Amino acid sequence: MPVSTARPRAKTETDTVPAEHSLGLATRLRRNRKSDWSRRLVRENTLTVDDLIWPIFVMDGAGRREPIPSMPGVERLSVDEAVRASAEAARLGIPALALFPYTDPDLRDPEGSEALNDGNLVCQALRAIKTEVPDIGLITDVALDPYTSHGHDGLLENGRILNDETVAVLVRQAVVQAEAGADVIAPSDMMDGRIGAIREGLDAAGFEDVQIMSYAAKYASAFYGPFRDAIGTAKTLSGDKRTYQMDPANGLEALREAALDIEEGADMLMVKPGLPYLDIVFRLKDTFGLPTYAYQVSGEYAMIEGAIRNGWVDGERIVVESLMAFKRAGADGILTYFAPRVAKRLAGL
Numbered sequence: 001m002p003v004s005t006a007r008p009r010a011k012t013e014t015d016t017v018p019a020e021h022s023l024g025l026a027t028r029l030r031r032n033r034k035s036d037w038s039r040r041l042v043r044e045n046t047l048t049v050d051d052l053i054w055p056i057f058v059m060d061g062a063g064r065r066e067p068i069p070s071m072p073g074v075e076r077l078s079v080d081e082a083v084r085a086s087a088e089a090a091r092l093g094i095p096a097l098a099l100f101p102y103t104d105p106d107l108r109d110p111e112g113s114e115a116l117n118d119g120n121l122v123c124q125a126l127r128a129i130k131t132e133v134p135d136i137g138l139i140t141d142v143a144l145d146p147y148t149s150h151g152h153d154g155l156l157e158n159g160r161i162l163n164d165e166t167v168a169v170l171v172r173q174a175v176v177q178a179e180a181g182a183d184v185i186a187p188s189d190m191m192d193g194r195i196g197a198i199r200e201g202l203d204a205a206g207f208e209d210v211q212i213m214s215y216a217a218k219y220a221s222a223f224y225g226p227f228r229d230a231i232g233t234a235k236t237l238s239g240d241k242r243t244y245q246m247d248p249a250n251g252l253e254a255l256r257e258a259a260l261d262i263e264e265g266a267d268m269l270m271v272k273p274g275l276p277y278l279d280i281v282f283r284l285k286d287t288f289g290l291p292t293y294a295y296q297v298s299g300e301y302a303m304i305e306g307a308i309r310n311g312w313v314d315g316e317r318i319v320v321e322s323l324m325a326f327k328r329a330g331a332d333g334i335l336t337y338f339a340p341r342v343a344k345r346l347a348g349l
């Protein structure tokens with residue numbers, strides 16, 4: 001045997017493990033995880049900027065940004081500031097924004113009539129953003145809660161939310177938004193039959209190409225708390241929304257909701273809240289195969305951001321991990337208040 005003149009190599013961990021301790025396993029799942037290049041090669045899901053939808057809050061005035069205490073890092077924006085934010089989002093490659101208004105309390109009434117005013121905040125923002133940032137997708141919420149004095153998504157009569165009467169108003173709200181430039185109508189009200197009625201109303205008004213993203217499975221959730229602060233309904237909401245939003249205990253019912261919405265013409269489905277309802281995301285995508293989105297809602301944002309700000313979790317990693325979970329469950333995209341931050345990070349900025 002030739003005598004090596006090389007210096008003996010440094011002892012490694014394997015030198016110290018006697019061979020007889022090997023389990024003789026043919027399959028070792030850790031092999032593929034041994035280095036970064038290998039982990040990247042075997043990765044099943046990816047998160048890109050194309051997966052992000054950024055919800056923003058619009059308010060009256062000019063040059064105004066107002067912090068939302070229960071959503072640290074998120075602000076309400078006046079329309080001109082919303083235009084600026086949209087331009088930034090477009091520059092980062094974020095495909096679409098979802099708009100929500102903080103309506104002046106004086107403009108709220110029991111019928112939510114401000115929802116039908118084509119000069120309301122959402123319509124102002126739609127027109128301004130469409131003019132200045134024409135290539136970004138604009139998604140609008142159809143529901144009456146930002147406009148009603150009682151904070152409910154529909155018309156209230158003797159303590160009941162009226163279904164069919166509400167749907168008639170929602171159809172008009174959707175058409176008003178489409179006229180102002182909405183690309184995607186996202187009904188979040190959970191009235192029965194609203195997708196079909198809105199589709200018909202949009203088509204009759206000549207908006208065959210306006211898409212509908214149905215909040216197909218929207219649960220009566222405590223995770224919406226900070227959002228209600230953001231749009232100013234937290235204090236005014238009388239009672240709760242359990243007669244129209246879904247019971248968190250139900251899963252099969254989400255399949256029935258989605259099946260109806262698809263039959264009525266929904267182009268895309270949404271599940272809300274997000275992380276606590278990943279099983280629903282998976283089941284809807286698995287069953288129907290439609291473009292399916294998840295809304296990482298305000299309470300989820302507040303929990304994650306609160307822990308980050310306290311230094312309790314690694315903020316660099318936890319946000320991307322939470323969004324990757326949606327991709328793994330089958331979501332085609334995520335509505336998330338982290339969108340601009342993540343887009344910057346993905347771009348290496």
Ligand code: PBG
Binds near residue numbers: 143144223226227299
């Ligand atoms: C209401 C609406 C809600 C959200 C979006 N649209 C709240 C509710 O149903 O009370 C919640 C979003 C969030 O919590 O981030 N139409």
